[in-house]
Amino acid sequence: MSDATRPVLVLVGPPGAGKSTVGRVLGRRLAVPFTDVDSEIEARVGTTIAEMFTSQGEEAFRAVEREVVAELLATDCGVLALGGGSVLAESTRARLAGHRVVYLKVGLADGIRRTGMSTARPLLAGVNPRATFRALLEARAPLYEAVATVQIDTVKRSANQVAAAVLAALGLDADAAPEPRPGDPDDEITPADDAPLPDPVFGRPGS
Numbered sequence: 001m002s003d004a005t006r007p008v009l010v011l012v013g014p015p016g017a018g019k020s021t022v023g024r025v026l027g028r029r030l031a032v033p034f035t036d037v038d039s040e041i042e043a044r045v046g047t048t049i050a051e052m053f054t055s056q057g058e059e060a061f062r063a064v065e066r067e068v069v070a071e072l073l074a075t076d077c078g079v080l081a082l083g084g085g086s087v088l089a090e091s092t093r094a095r096l097a098g099h100r101v102v103y104l105k106v107g108l109a110d111g112i113r114r115t116g117m118s119t120a121r122p123l124l125a126g127v128n129p130r131a132t133f134r135a136l137l138e139a140r141a142p143l144y145e146a147v148a149t150v151q152i153d154t155v156k157r158s159a160n161q162v163a164a165a166v167l168a169a170l171g172l173d174a175d176a177a178p179e180p181r182p183g184d185p186d187d188e189i190t191p192a193d194d195a196p197l198p199d200p201v202f203g204r205p206g207s
Contacts, residue, residue, distance in 0.1 A: 005076055006075070011079065012148065013104035016106050017106040021159045023079045027079045041068050049061065
């Protein structure tokens with residue numbers, strides 16, 4: 001497959017890693033589209049992912065997810081953000097071979113702060129979302145690492161800082177890093193552990 005028929009890069013990582021927000025910044029910096037797998041799924045099925053989990057179950061969602069990911073990996077869709085659980089599929093992991101894959105890493109505390117344990121995230125809506133999130137990180141981290149070309153830590157970094165680190169790690173040409181802009185959520189640094197939860201700025205609800 002030529003570079004003309006594949007994404008410029010693919011973002012993977014758990015909920016709260018910032019795939020959507022960082023992906024939009026990377027798209028602007030590289031002057032290419034940004035494509036979000038979860039948004040594409042919702043457009044195709046005509047409902048939210050949370051509603052699909054409730055009405056049809058996870059298995060049905062994962063089937064659609066595998067299909068959408070396979071299609072997008074064969075197109076020039078710019079910067080592509082996969083859903084948090086996309087790498088669970090062996091077929092998807094195989095398709096990621098040969099792509100520039102960036103694993104955005106997030107720790108337990110930051111992930112919980114960024115997701116807010118939102119009920120819009122189906123796998124985090126149980127009775128003990130903190131324990132669920134910890135188990136999710138532990139189970140999926142080896143899969144993210146296995147498919148990744150590079151790994152980028154997002155802790156205590158703004159979306160712009162993460163995007164700059166991605167571009168540097170991949171050696172991609174882009175505009176000079178923009179100066180921080182007061183009030184721009186993409187330039188908000190993750191707060192300290194004892195800081196109040198800010199308005200979510202690290203992406204849309206994911207899976």
